[in-house]
Amino acid sequence: MRLCRFDEGRLGVADAAGVRDVTAALDVLPGYRYPFPPYDVLVAHLPQVVARAGALAGAAPVLPLGRLRLLSPVANPGKIIAAPVNYQKHLDEVKSDVQIHANNPAHTITIQKAGVFLKASSSLVGPGEGVVIRKPERRTDHEVELAAVIGKTASHVRAAQALDYVAGYTIGLDISIRGSEDRSLRKSADTYTVLGPWLVTADEIPDPGTLDLQITVNGELRQQSNTKYMILGVADLVEMASSFYTLHPGDVVLTGTPEGVSPIEPGDRIVATVERIGTMEVSVRAEEDGAPQAGAAHASAKV
Numbered sequence: 001m002r003l004c005r006f007d008e009g010r011l012g013v014a015d016a017a018g019v020r021d022v023t024a025a026l027d028v029l030p031g032y033r034y035p036f037p038p039y040d041v042l043v044a045h046l047p048q049v050v051a052r053a054g055a056l057a058g059a060a061p062v063l064p065l066g067r068l069r070l071l072s073p074v075a076n077p078g079k080i081i082a083a084p085v086n087y088q089k090h091l092d093e094v095k096s097d098v099q100i101h102a103n104n105p106a107h108t109i110t111i112q113k114a115g116v117f118l119k120a121s122s123s124l125v126g127p128g129e130g131v132v133i134r135k136p137e138r139r140t141d142h143e144v145e146l147a148a149v150i151g152k153t154a155s156h157v158r159a160a161q162a163l164d165y166v167a168g169y170t171i172g173l174d175i176s177i178r179g180s181e182d183r184s185l186r187k188s189a190d191t192y193t194v195l196g197p198w199l200v201t202a203d204e205i206p207d208p209g210t211l212d213l214q215i216t217v218n219g220e221l222r223q224q225s226n227t228k229y230m231i232l233g234v235a236d237l238v239e240m241a242s243s244f245y246t247l248h249p250g251d252v253v254l255t256g257t258p259e260g261v262s263p264i265e266p267g268d269r270i271v272a273t274v275e276r277i278g279t280m281e282v283s284v285r286a287e288e289d290g291a292p293q294a295g296a297a298h299a300s301a302k303v
């Protein structure tokens with residue numbers, strides 16, 4: 001199932017016809033009182049939500065995808081975990097380009113030595129919200145990535161069992177300011193994590209290690225690769241991350257970007273595609289531009 005969130009917190013099932021509004025499926029979630037749990041409550045109850053959404057979908061109104069303002073399919077991840085230099089050719093381009101590595105030795109070591117890093121959850125938006133360039137004087141790059149969403153509490157999970165803990169997958173953009181600072185700062189500006197267009201439940205993607213992914217900017221192909229070139233696969237990343245900290249439902253694992261990172265600027269239109277997930281369009285704007293126009297950001301399913 002492809003579950004999306006749109007407009008003012010609505011829930012949808014995306015298929016070839018459009019998006020079926022199944023917001024009523026959220027009624028299966030328990031009521032909460034403060035203090036709230038440290039996980040995303042929708043993802044924590046995903047099987048119940050999927051069952052109810054499936055029951056509602058047939059009679060639900062079908063909305064045209066292009067008119068919706070798509071939000072991040074995960075509303076409240078406790079952590080956004082990200083893999084640095086997880087494709088060899090991207091590590092090679094980082095090492096060879098001072099504009100990317102910025103003379104920071106921490107940027108050119110292997111992922112086995114670097115480990116994973118965290119992005120602020122306040123950086124998260126959906127494709128309909130767009131990217132707002134925070135530091136226009138700094139080089140700011142696109143990075144397209146496969147994103148895995150954790151479905152069950154996971155601690156000290158071995159790679160062989162790790163995919164059992166994944167609820168589903170979505171497309172991630174890890175927008176990155178280049179420079180000397182720590183990754184957790186450079187990649188955590190507001191809007192610098194984009195997830196969308198929807199969460200594809202894990203049953204539809206039994207092997208996340210064979211997916212084509214690409215990104216275009218203003219119609220020009222910038223990155224094109226396949227997740228088979230990841231140095232550490234999804235299962236390895238879950239093992240590594242869960243050896244340091246407990247993963248909770250809704251935690252996001254961005255799996256790293258292939259070669260071809262390049263600068264973006266206000267006015268650009270990004271189109272990111274991951275095989276078996278779909279395609280999302282994301283606009284880039286300046287802080288002074290204000291909110292994007294309604295309907296300005298679209299997403300489309302690609303079979």
Ligand code: MN
Binds near residue numbers: 082083084174254256
């Ligand atoms: Mn990245």
